[in-house]
Amino acid sequence: MVTASTTVTRAALQNAERVLRQWHSDTSSHGGGSGGSSRPSSRSSTRSATSQAQSDTSAASLRLWEGPNVNVDAYLQALDSIQSVIDTCESGRYGGSSSEAAEMLHRAKWFAAAARPWLEQGFWYVLKAHSKPLEPEAVYQAATKSRTGGSSGGGSVGGRGSKGGSDGGPYLMQPQAALQVREVARRMVQAGLGQTCLETYRAVRRQALDRTLEQLAAGQFRPEDMGGVRWEALEERVKAWMQFARLAVRVVLLAERRLCDSVFQGQGNLSEMCFHEVAASAVRFIFAFAEAFALDKRLPERLFSMLDLFEIMSSIQGDFNAACKGDGPCTSLRDDFGLVVTRLGVAISAILSEFENGIERDSSDIPATATIHGLTRYVVNYLILLYEYRDSLTRLLKKGDDAAAGKIHKLVASKKKGGGSGRDGSGRDVGRRESSLGTPSTSSGSELSGSGEGSETEDSESEEEEARRREQARREAREGFRGKGVPEYEVLAVKVVWKLQVLEGNLQGKARQYRDPAQGEVFLLNNIHYMARKVKESDLRVVVGDDWVRRQAALVRQHASEYLRFCFSRLTYTLRVDPSTQLHKSTLKEKFKAFNLVLEEIHRDQTRWLVNPGPLRDELRLAVKQRVLAPYTDFYLAYKHVMESSRHPGKYLRHDPVEVNEMILDLFVGYQGH
Template identity: 30%
Template sequence: MSLMAQRGEGELSADHRSDGFNSDEHPPRPHASIDRTVRSLDRQISRFLTSDRAIWSDSTDADDFLVAVDALVATVRRVDPLAREDRPAADRADDLLHKCMLRLEEEFRSLIGNPCGAAFDSDGEESDGDEDRIPVAPPLTDNDFIIHSPPSGSVADLHEIAKLMAGAGFGRECAHAYGLARRNFLEENVSRLGIRHRDAAGASAGADELEGEICRWIKAVNVAFRVLFPSERRLCLRVFSGLPAIADQSFTEACRGPALQLLRFADSIASGSSSPERLFRLLDMYETLRDVIIPELDGLFSDQLCSAFLSAQAVTVRENIGKAIREIFAELENLIRRDPAKAVPGGELHPITRYVMNFLRAACSSRETLEEVLDELDAADVQDRPSSPLAIQIAWIMEILQGNLESKAKIYREPALSCIFLMNNVRYMMQKVRDSSDLAILIGEEWTQRQAARERRWAADYQKGTWGKVTAVLRIDSWSTPPEEVMRGRLKMFDVYLEDTWRTQAAWIVTDDRLRAELHAAAAAIVLPAYQRFLDLYREKNVRHSPQEVEARINELFEGCRES
């Protein structure tokens, strides 16, 4: 069967009429005349087909070739492939037409693969170029790139080739040639932006390497979806003007692969470890998918099947990243639970508290995105929940942290030091909540009030446990004054208690200056009045510690140092 019959005469004729050819204008001619026409066109066209030089390197040659091929197409349309006498001419014409299409495809690839002339700079501003130029991105070596476009004459040549190939029934081949040339070009540019294929080994990359890869991916997505792909879309519409279906197919073949390359990279990141340090870059990727890729897809891809496929892929990747973010919070909970039950010296702030609170504070800077991610888990129950899923998640982490800290406090032998440890950590937690408006809103004022009450209880327990026995030796009944020897003995005992307390608790640590001052003031308020009243009754001038010295000793506590 002839090439024309294989491609469908009805389709061929319809395309051809749209290009200004009408078979009704050319009534069937005797087969001898058709045979002579085909032989004549063969001689005209063969000199171009056998030439090693690009036809479009010479505008005259290009015009002559187009005219000859146009005439060949018109002749093919007049041939009846079912007529026995026309079969040799039909076969010869089909063979010649096929060779012409192969050469046109080759010329098309050559033209589309060599854009030249700057039209836009990296900021997207037009330069002083031809108004008809279509911005097409060149290979990129860094982020300061120049957008190139073929000259308007080259675009016109490409359009003529595309129109002729489509009219001859080779529109799909033309679209494939465009897609192949531009896809390789775009994939190379995406790779030059720093995006590489990630296998299972790449998923275990170090934190610094991974962060660099994600930063490059975000930049590559913005360049691809806001510069490279739109420029390709505009070029397709000009090259395939009047051929919307072929334009859509060409653009899809060119951009579908690079778009999938970017989506697959993101999906490979989502399947990595659940280390909490990855949260912030995953949030950046989630926002990039939500704000850049998904909104841009529908506008770029007119092909409904491709658009639906890529959109579904992008949504799936976004959901996978959302799942990875939720798994990070679960891993944070496990990290707190697994933290070794080891006491820190001096009852100071525990590293796990600093780590968790700084993590939560930083996470809340992306509060809206986290709310969206956590909402995906139980979207159907959103209206029935008394508070947001993020607030519930953070409250749960804080509860786990507090339980962990209370377990660690039991390790200390001195109950007073346990109180200092708990106060240090809870004061830090409250301060971090106050310093972050988002965290404060999520946690709520009631939580802060509960923690403040707990801190006051621990402070009272500390004062009672530390200074209760110190002031007990100074207590004198109002109705009788002990003998002088008893008073002297009590004073010596007070001095011993004071020195022991100073020697021990000067090595303890209260990290918050305000809390330290509050504890000093509370201790002085308990000890100094009792000591002064005792001295007033004892009337001994040669005492070891004056009230001022006692106060100084108290103010030296919780500095984390020992007497040399």
């Protein structure tokens, strides 16, 4: 019985056969095989013809894809018709006889099999022809367009050269070509060629993506070159890499994922699988530099570049996750990204810890002038610069070093268990590395340095006691500064204040090296005043709070009082008299001689001490005047006439009050003469 559906099915098969025979005969006439134009009459001939079709040369099959786009569409529509006939016959919906249905199914399957090599070659041809690496100029233009009005992202599926798509991203493929790739990919999946489709897409697009990134990087970010590069040059490379990473993720990777999603639209998780295959090596290439930097020498001068890397990684993480979305294989790419971020965080924490240890261990020479020590300048300015990274540091410090190290261990262990090489296949312990901390030289050429390695024979009880002491000091710092600064920066405030306390402890030890206790007090008030002033004048005050600044000011006053006590108690003692007793001329002579001797010694020594010009030096001189000048003036005027009546009065009245005032004004100028 012939039904309408039977007639439609026959006509569909005949039309499809005509199109396919025409295409295959066209390619055969240009050097291909001869099996495409005649229809087989038996299953044995089907196997022979299929084998012949699959062995056609790529040159012949590629002729199919060089014609007008409408012909390609007709070819794909013919394949759809063939597949429809197969479905109809296999489901029993064909209205004709069973023998006729078997014959039609046999013919349809033969043509479907014969078309597979053309599908495979067509997919490769269209994909290869339109998968050119992006020039760096195209990437820059896309990024600029995104910043100046185009929407964020970068994944148009069509276009040419450096022009961008409607979404602000660069064109990776011409629109019509992208549509052809999508349509051919869909037919390949329907024909059971999904694995071949994935492998072809991976090979072609990975080559284009890798070349795009290589051109964008311009050979600047090879981890193996890091060891032999001067720090200044390496610092410039860090800045260049930050720009490269932004472009690579926000423009290139996002564009690649959007192209992948477009090509494999409606194909389940094939899009994610293909993107993972294409982008895995690119992701390793992009972030190899940052990871190598995190695992390299952990020096204090590298901390700020390390923080820059941490911040740029944090800023692009959302875009990276969007490019690597999915719960399948792309999870490993996001894990790789997170591992780099974690390693940077661990390195930052390690540098901060070593920086603190270096402050505590510093044994550089004390300045002969009792002026501000190079260590003080270095540490305070270092901490002030840290404020620029307050948000990142606060996030890191809240997480804690142990959590970060634990995450690294977990991620590395999972990679080893899964057989992946990761990016640390050498077996290095990434959680702990030797480091060396260095500061700029002080006036004596000293360095702040240390490896952080303790002696293996160190007494364990002493270590435990030291740990308890440090923890108690930290707890006191935390409680003392809780709520005094901005609350969200409390954890950072504790770290900063503790490092300032460690610095102060080191300075106190240095002050004890001066033979003259008064000079040690001047050294301390110089350095503590510098600390307080710099913090007060900087944004770091927001973190540590006003209470800390006030306490430092009180310490300066305390050390000034100690200086006056050590230095001028002896001087003023020479002027003391008992009003109830009569002073003999010989006693007065001894008092004037003693005063002159001590005053001249103070003048000789303390003109070499240096307190920088400004309010501190003025206030210190004023305090000296108040302590010395008034009592000396009274004493001088009271007994001047007695000394003038003696022989050689100039021997005793060597300095009148005006001259004493001038001598006080000579103090703290840092005079270097003999």
